[in-house]
Amino acid sequence: MAVRNEEPHDGGQKKKVTFKPTPLMSTYLVAFVVGELDYVEDTTNYRLPVRVYATPGKAHKGKFAAEYGAKTLTYFEKIFGIDVPVEKIDLIGIPDFAIGAMENWGLITFRDAALLYDAETCSLSQKQHCAEIVMHELAHQWFGNLVTMDWWEGLWLKEGFATWMSYLAMDHFFPQWNIWEGFYTANVVRALDLDCLRSSHPIEVNVRTAKELPQIFDAISYSKGGSVLRMISDYLGLDVFLKGVSKYLKDHAYGCTVTTDLWDALASTSGKDVVSIMTTWTKKVGYPYVKVENGDGETKVTQHRFLSSNDVTPEEDTLYPVLLELLDASTGKIDKSLELRDRTSTIKTPFVFKLNAHQVGTYRTLYPSALVALLVDSVHLSSFDRAGLVDDMTAFSSCGLAPTTDLLKLLSSIKGNDSLIVWEMIAGAFGELDALLRFADKSTLVKLRKLRLFVLSAAPFDLTSWPEDEDEIVQQVKALLFAFAVSSEHPAVTGYAKGLFDSYIETPTTRINPNIMATVFKAGVAKGGEAEWLQLLNIAKTSKDSVIPNKAFSALGETPLAELKLKTLQLTLDGSVRNQDFLYPVTGVVSSAEGVRIYWDWFTANWTEIVAFLPPNGIGNILPRAVGLRFTSADDKKKCEEFYKERKEDAFARSLDQAFELVTTRIEWDQVEIESFLSAI
Numbered sequence: 001m002a003v004r005n006e007e008p009h010d011g012g013q014k015k016k017v018t019f020k021p022t023p024l025m026s027t028y029l030v031a032f033v034v035g036e037l038d039y040v041e042d043t044t045n046y047r048l049p050v051r052v053y054a055t056p057g058k059a060h061k062g063k064f065a066a067e068y069g070a071k072t073l074t075y076f077e078k079i080f081g082i083d084v085p086v087e088k089i090d091l092i093g094i095p096d097f098a099i100g101a102m103e104n105w106g107l108i109t110f111r112d113a114a115l116l117y118d119a120e121t122c123s124l125s126q127k128q129h130c131a132e133i134v135m136h137e138l139a140h141q142w143f144g145n146l147v148t149m150d151w152w153e154g155l156w157l158k159e160g161f162a163t164w165m166s167y168l169a170m171d172h173f174f175p176q177w178n179i180w181e182g183f184y185t186a187n188v189v190r191a192l193d194l195d196c197l198r199s200s201h202p203i204e205v206n207v208r209t210a211k212e213l214p215q216i217f218d219a220i221s222y223s224k225g226g227s228v229l230r231m232i233s234d235y236l237g238l239d240v241f242l243k244g245v246s247k248y249l250k251d252h253a254y255g256c257t258v259t260t261d262l263w264d265a266l267a268s269t270s271g272k273d274v275v276s277i278m279t280t281w282t283k284k285v286g287y288p289y290v291k292v293e294n295g296d297g298e299t300k301v302t303q304h305r306f307l308s309s310n311d312v313t314p315e316e317d318t319l320y321p322v323l324l325e326l327l328d329a330s331t332g333k334i335d336k337s338l339e340l341r342d343r344t345s346t347i348k349t350p351f352v353f354k355l356n357a358h359q360v361g362t363y364r365t366l367y368p369s370a371l372v373a374l375l376v377d378s379v380h381l382s383s384f385d386r387a388g389l390v391d392d393m394t395a396f397s398s399c400g401l402a403p404t405t406d407l408l409k410l411l412s413s414i415k416g417n418d419s420l421i422v423w424e425m426i427a428g429a430f431g432e433l434d435a436l437l438r439f440a441d442k443s444t445l446v447k448l449r450k451l452r453l454f455v456l457s458a459a460p461f462d463l464t465s466w467p468e469d470e471d472e473i474v475q476q477v478k479a480l481l482f483a484f485a486v487s488s489e490h491p492a493v494t495g496y497a498k499g500l501f502d503s504y505i506e507t508p509t510t511r512i513n514p515n516i517m518a519t520v521f522k523a524g525v526a527k528g529g530e531a532e533w534l535q536l537l538n539i540a541k542t543s544k545d546s547v548i549p550n551k552a553f554s555a556l557g558e559t560p561l562a563e564l565k566l567k568t569l570q571l572t573l574d575g576s577v578r579n580q581d582f583l584y585p586v587t588g589v590v591s592s593a594e595g596v597r598i599y600w601d602w603f604t605a606n607w608t609e610i611v612a613f614l615p616p617n618g619i620g621n622i623l624p625r626a627v628g629l630r631f632t633s634a635d636d637k638k639k640c641e642e643f644y645k646e647r648k649e650d651a652f653a654r655s656l657d658q659a660f661e662l663v664t665t666r667i668e669w670d671q672v673e674i675e676s677f678l679s680a681i
């Protein structure tokens with residue numbers, strides 16, 4: 001809270017500080033921070049000063065967060081019609097911080113690498129992440145702080161909302177970012193990928209023990225929560241939706257709510273039956289896929305719950321209220337009136353059409369192959385639509401609902417596209433294929449690389465030229481393709497990246513475009529020997545920058561030398577990295593088949609130390625991602641299951657089940673079909 005009074009105390013040896021009273025608030029929002037800190041402040045963009053504090057020498061990197069924090073507060077107060085009821089807003093960057101940030105009322109704490117922005121070393125994606133996390137925590141000053149969930153099953157009411165609100169604010173201040181496209185990849189796709197597992201959970205989930213709690217701070221509460229809000233806001237219209245949100249906040253200020261309180265407020269401002277549309281989406285686990293079967297102007301649409309194992313039972317086969325959002329691919333017109341609430345329905349459709357226009361709904365669509373081929377050529381598809389086709393097809397291929405050859409043909413047929421999300425989905429599809437074929441024989445991997453290079457050749461960019469004045473969005477797409485090219489061992493791009501690495505090592509003041517710095521580090525280590533590894537390790541350990549060390553630690557595991565892969569893993573426990581950063585050195589190591597085996601042996605041998613090292617509230621999230629469940633055979637899976645039999649705990653049980661389900665999907669994916677397609681290239 002704001003300071004009321006300061007006076008000398010104890011004969012001037014000490015200082016007595018009196019603070020103003022807190023508003024009525026939940027206990028989880030109380031925080032004190034004591035330490036030696038500097039600050040910068042913004043005094044022009046909000047009715048109160050907004051300060052960013054950091055450890056000495058770093059505060060100047062807080063200017064971006066202070067400015068956009070202040071602007072966001074002004075923006076949120078205007079759209080909600082409610083002022084923040086605290087008299088100061090401080091944002092504090094803390095070096096050792098297990099989670100990303102915490103929205104304590106008026107004293108918001110962040111991991112400093114997320115809060116501090118330096119244009120010299122941060123990529124555009126990191127700048128966007130800084131904006132997102134600041135705006136997310138500021139949205140909590142209303143969602144969570146002013147109106148609090150009644151119990152943990154309402155966690156999504158604050159996390160889903162803060163997620164969605166942060167994108168609304170980013171889009172307001174940075175329309176050039178097309179940030180809703182980023183929302184699709186970071187949230188909709190992420191939610192669909194997790195929620196297709198049998199071990200997923202409903203958005204509103206009961207929590208029985210405190211140990212289970214950290215696991216629901218996951219893609220379902222944040223990303224699926226945010227995604228269903230995007231769906232209903234699109235359905236009601238943004239203005240009507242925000243009016244309903246403002247009513248909800250005013251009606252329940254300083255109180256606690258359940259999910260139906262939100263639906264009631266939205267229903268009263270829109271006049272629509274919001275409860276009947278939304279209840280299934282938050283109370284039931286999973287989501288459907290809609291199967292399209294073409295007739296002559298009449299199309300049969302059928303829904304079933306989508307499971308990655310493709311073995312849904314009648315009891316699990318929930319009926320969801322699906323907003324069909326029919327896009328006429330010949331004219332670009334969208335019909336928002338169609339809904340599918342039954343198992344099957346017949347709808348009138350134009351010759352070429354797509355459902356789920358702009359991928360606003362939280363579901364997938366399975367089309368006949370002939371329709372996909374026509375859709376690829378339509379000029380009326382948005383980037384969302386094209387990205388959605390690729391992502392849905394990848395998911396259907398992995399579970400056997402569509403032949404993988406359809407996916408591979410689709411990937412080969414996208415030409416001249418310059419959209420970030422389309423390329424993200426293409427890279428994501430290859431990421432799935434890499435994971436699936438990681439242990440395949442060398443000739444298959446050579447053919448897969450050939451296909452990657454063929455697809456990459458359709459990208460309309462020169463990846464070995466990085467003019468300083470190039471548009472930042474163009475650079476972001478190019479940076480993604482640059483990483484894709486290096487991981488595909490594209491000769492010219494990889495050689496260019498290695499050249500940049502060598503210059504940087506020779507003269508550390510050499511500027512590397514921050515959008516490609518992480519990839520340049522990877523190429524340098526992957527194409528180098530022990531000398532390059534040691535040089536980068538030195539940078540990782542000595543750099544005072546907030547982001548360079550983690551970019552370097554992530555790259556070290558890319559070394560082709562087995563003994564250095566092991567040494568990279570040992571860095572996690574020898575004091576070189578903070579416990580919150582455990583995954584950085586691991587990431588590079590597990591990117592190869594050999595690395596996965598080295599990792600698994602090291603991980604199982606050091607289990608006790610690793611569990612003791614990880615931050616207690618991070619075990620549920622970090623450990624399952626670190627378990628190294630990257631195997632693709634039934635024998636390896638069995639080995640992992642045996643290891644965990646005696647070790648499974650509440651703190652990571654759900655996340656572990658999810659990791660095992662992903663391995664099962666890979667085991668069951670039809671590799672023979674893919675290999676025969678690749679052979680035909």
Ligand SMILES: [Zn+2]
Pocket residue numbers: 136137140158159162
């Ligand atoms: Zn949050």
